[in-house]
Amino acid sequence: QQQVKQSPQSLIVQKGGISIINCAYENTAFDYFPWYQQFPGKGPALLIAIRPDVSEKKEGRFTISFNKSAKQFSLHIMDSQPGDSATYFCAASMWNGNKLVFGAGTILRVKS
């Protein structure tokens, strides 16, 4: 009930391509779905987040798509750049961002 399942584990994308990472959850009480980006040797940092009252949120090249009925959400990175190479974590919370439950992470490599 508390798990967030993330796929794929790793992803290689050509520069300029679209990177897509998917997450699925079980607990319908979750009401906050953030994506965090982590560079090697650093702590995670919030990239973009969505609440279940909207189906899509876009910030620059980053878009979250949210499907409440399927209990799935995904991160799309348009025009992927080598600087986007990092580990991406989806997460979910039922307490407005407190007590986050994280997915296992996706290692993204963008080839130039």
Next chain:
Amino acid sequence: NAGVTQTPKFRILKIGQSMTLQCTQDMNHNYMYWYRQDPGMGLKLIYYSVGAGITDKGEVPNGYNVSRSTTEDFPLRLELAAPSQTSVYFCATNRPGGGGEQFFGPGTRLTVL
């Protein structure tokens, strides 16, 4: 404004030793968290605190203890270190009503041999 700081950056412990991982924030946030990150496993919540004097267990609390005597500090204590505690530890903080964003420290890489 340093944000969230953690010390030490790296540490090697022998089995059975104990240590304290330090976390300090200057963001005046009420909520603080300790996570551990293992390869392919994401981040798991160890303990959290909603304010000075209040702490509670997360998903993986066994083998750890915490205290919160001030808003700024949230140390994590490892007693009788075991190889299973080899991990990268992150401290994070946020504030109620702050939109949910958690701010993470740079992490402490701990190896138990």
